[in-house]
Amino acid sequence: MPRENVPDVVIQRLPLYLRSLVHIAERGQKIVSSTELGTWAGVSAAQIRKDLSYFGEFGKQGLGYDVDFLIEQLRRILKSDQTWHMLIVGAGALGHALANYRAFENWGFYLVAVFDNDPQKIGNPIGHLIIQPMEELAETIRERHIEIGILAIPPQSAQAVAEQLVAYGIRSLLNYAPINLALPPGIHVAHIDPVVSLQSMAYYL
Amino acid sequence: MPRENVPDVVIQRLPLYLRSLVHIAERGQKIVSSTELGTWAGVSAAQIRKDLSYFGEFGKQGLGYDVDFLIEQLRRILKSDQTWHMLIVGAGALGHALANYRAFENWGFYLVAVFDNDPQKIGNPIGHLIIQPMEELAETIRERHIEIGILAIPPQSAQAVAEQLVAYGIRSLLNYAPINLALPPGIHVAHIDPVVSLQSMAYYL
DNA sequence: GCGTGTGAAACAATTCACAGCG
DNA sequence: CGCTGTGAATTGTTTCACACGC
Secondary structure, three states: OOOOOOOHHHHHHHHHHHHHHHHHHHOOOOEEOHHHHHHHHOOOHHHHHHHHHOOOOOEEOOOEEEHHHHHHHHHHHOOOOOOEEEEEEOOOHHHHHHHOOOOOHHHOEEEEEEEEOOOOOOOOEEOOEEEEEHHHHHHHHHHOOOOEEEEOOOHHHHHHHHHHHHHOOOOEEEEOOOOOOOOOOOOEEEEOOHHHHHHHHHHOO | OOOOOOOHHHHHHHHHHHHHHHHHHHOOOOEEOHHHHHHHHOOOHHHHHHHHHOOOOOEEOOOEEEHHHHHHHHHHHOOOOOOEEEEEEOOOHHHHHHHOOOOOHHHOEEEEEEEEOOOOOOOOEEOOEEEEEHHHHHHHHHHOOOOEEEEOOOHHHHHHHHHHHHHOOOOEEEEOOOOOOOOOOOOEEEEOOHHHHHHHHHHOO
16 A cells, blocks of 8 residues: 555654544644644644655645544544454553553554453453453464453463464563563564653753 | 763663663673673664663673673663652553552662642542642642652643643653643653554554 | 755764773 | 674665745
8 A cells, every 4th residue: 555665753742633633633633734733742843744755745825734634534544444353461550541441442452351360350351351261262262253462461471472472473462561571573562661760861861 | 960962862772771781680690791681682893882872882802891880870860870760640540550650769760759630539548648639749849959840631631731730840750741842941751651652553564 | 036856964863882891 | 713893885864955836
């Protein structure tokens, strides 16, 4: 679909544009210029136009972009117009917060299973699901066609669990454990670590 | 302290080096080469040497880096060798998970107050703290010398609350609300949004 | 006239490759 | 000899500026 190879930085900005566009649409606005969208998203107008140009021509010269149309296109490009199945490993405080987070489903990301290795927790409800034992991992991934794994476990076990998930067919991981995962090429890992974010900010304090 | 102006990407990588070094130190290793550290942190050896060279000469030629010494230096550079006071606004599931997250204090980040605007929640315990009403925001920030604010609230109120925090002297924000904040220059904002991370990953699926 | 789309120009980041030193 | 530190070369990203079309 992309006309040529798209830099990763561009892919990381598209969700920000999409979020800003939804905000603009909710205000009832139908048309937006790259300048205005750039102000909302915190990037330059030229950058928005260049980024979008990797994927096609979505604007109207002299006018701007149709907000609803551009939302639709970005959803398509980011594959947020289809359904993805996710699992969480780790039913601690973070696992619970994620299991109750309602914003995933708007974007096609459905949580369909939660796992933990603590016998005390297995069988307990979490969100609208039941905590399952790790033994059911392989079977559930296969049967529910799960593509995305979320790690909400301590760093000590993160590498081993990540390897299990990859072995069972997961290709995308959202890692909340504060450790750098070493995984084979082709596996995509996104990292969320508040300490890393805080440390980068503290530099400027 | 930095010899010249340091690119922001470099600052964002230093916490990853620090995290890897701690891991290496816990295994009892005393010396590490840029090649080995790079493998752990997922970057090239040359990049590590270049990044560190912005701040000084920390290695020994022909040998490598003293692990403990480099940890000490990175803690100093990232200001993680001193104490910072943080507050959370929003005592929902995420606020609770963050309030119970034990990893902050290892790095000098101390949570000293949690706020919410829900009268039902005010006065309830959260972690080792008590949920306070928003009216006490200004006073608490001043009295407890709070430098960092964490937003764990719905996106509708995030901009207004962020502006309040800035007005009361907060210069660094960790924003969990899925909205781009527009704030005056000089204020540092780090964003954590799992949907943004998932959307970037889904592109490659 | 206004705002997009896009080559060209400017700028930034990364990698290379090697001198220098323990 | 091995590994750091660093200019130089390369690669990647952003900004500029303008032709084009509504």
